[in-house]
Amino acid sequence: MSVYQVGLIIQVCITVMTVVAIFAMTGLAGMFSMGQAAYMAIGAYVTFVLSKTLQIPFYLTGIFAILLSIFLAWLIAVPTLKLRRDYFAFITVGFSRMVGALILYFEDYTRGAIGFTKIPRVDGLLWLSLGSLVLFIFWIRNLKYSRFGRMAIALKNDEIAARSFGIDVYHLKIKIYVLASAIASFAGILMAMRNRVITPDSFSWKMSTEMQIFLFFGGTNSLTGAILSAAGLRMIPEFVRNVNLFGVSMQEYRMIAYALLITLVLSFRPQGLLGEKELNFRWVGKLLERIKNNTVTGKESND
């Protein structure tokens, strides 16, 4: 595989894992956050700036960065998840702007808008990305089919009804938000390792919006949909990068294309491309059973 292909696969993995995390938050628990890119920024900046400044290995600072993201997510969630959903979304926007501003403010360490480039080369990044992606998909799938997933779907539908079944809506939301933010933070570290340069712009609101679009395109109720749409929508622009339109690479138009797509999907198929469908392997079992039955009946007819 060429370096470009490996890079693309890693990028797709990163996108899919962030969208999978957002699925847990928005798809299951109905929390609409526009600031998940901020946790990616925290993961990326804290890991590598700290590693460079303090001269300690980045996997130690990486763990610290994820713990810091968990702490910050908890800190933000505690006062704001008592508010109504729309207010919560506003506050996440504010948080993401704040993180961007802080990166610029600590210019001496982060090199501000120029971008931080002192990121070591890491071998086996492809396998790390693939492995962690599989782990996160496994996690979130299990979450969906656990009591936590059911309670989350219940509270997304109707918080008052959920409470009337003794569900502690507030603490469940905090837990899921913190989990989603920790995964985003990890994805941010991977992204820094892939790009080897990070700027505040690489984690802007555009990225948070993009992730939400990917989720809604695939269907907020379908993990399979979220994965497929994130992978698909991330890769399609890559195929047209060499095609020029008005003297600019077609890839540059992707935000316009996404905006159009999501408008179309939400108008004509509001439940997203896959609705509530999930990929499962029950049909394999059914197929085997049918083959078995066929052979049995086949034998009988031979008799």
Add this chain to the structure above:
Amino acid sequence: MTDVILKTIGLSKAFGGVCAVQDFSVELWPGTIRGIIGPNGAGKTTIFNILSRIYDEDEGSIELDGQDVTSKSQIEVARMGLSRTFQNTRLFKGLNVLDNVKVALDHDGKYSMFSALFKLPFRNKQERLIEEKAMSCLKLLNLDEYADRAPSNLSYGYQRRVEIARGLANDPKVLMLDEPAAGLNPEETVMLMAFIKDIQEKYPDLAILVIEHRMELIMNLSDHIYVQDSGITIAEGTPAEIQNNPRVLAAYLGEED
């Protein structure tokens, strides 16, 4: 006689200047069905919302199973065994019938989020227990054949029954039904009444409180009826007593000039 399970004294609640409920007192014993009737705007649902702690009362006291619950939250009283349905069916979309019933048991699930994420054996064992309990509840009420269906694919009458079954899954002490027959056609209403009678037989220790504004329905179901009008209890007693009460007739049929 067994002890009273739910008891309120002098419950009052006003919204702005409007008095929604005034001086409401109710007593409920295990194994009985009591009804609250009254025209629209009589404060019936407000009473339910106060009892289930969605609203705080302005005055009065509520005792559930011998414990004062006025300072408890909605979640706490639900966990103490106060179950309710809502006027509009509130089955959870995106969950099938069985999962909807499981939700009622999930707050009490024993496994942590960690074992859920990694799908540990302990989680699988607990999940099987939840499934068994939910399924036995559906079987008891003859709804098990719909376990895999999406609630939106069921008829309105069956949605109502599933919702009531869900309210019973966690073996509550009190079940409050908010206009269970609202929106049902006459045939479905008859079936629903048989269903509630059936519940009374199968859950002998359950106390049921029903809100209804259709007279004939509540007369057949309840042992004892409270009549509300503009927030005030204008009469209470057995169905026969209520039927002949002049104040009730006035409130329902309008006074003759």
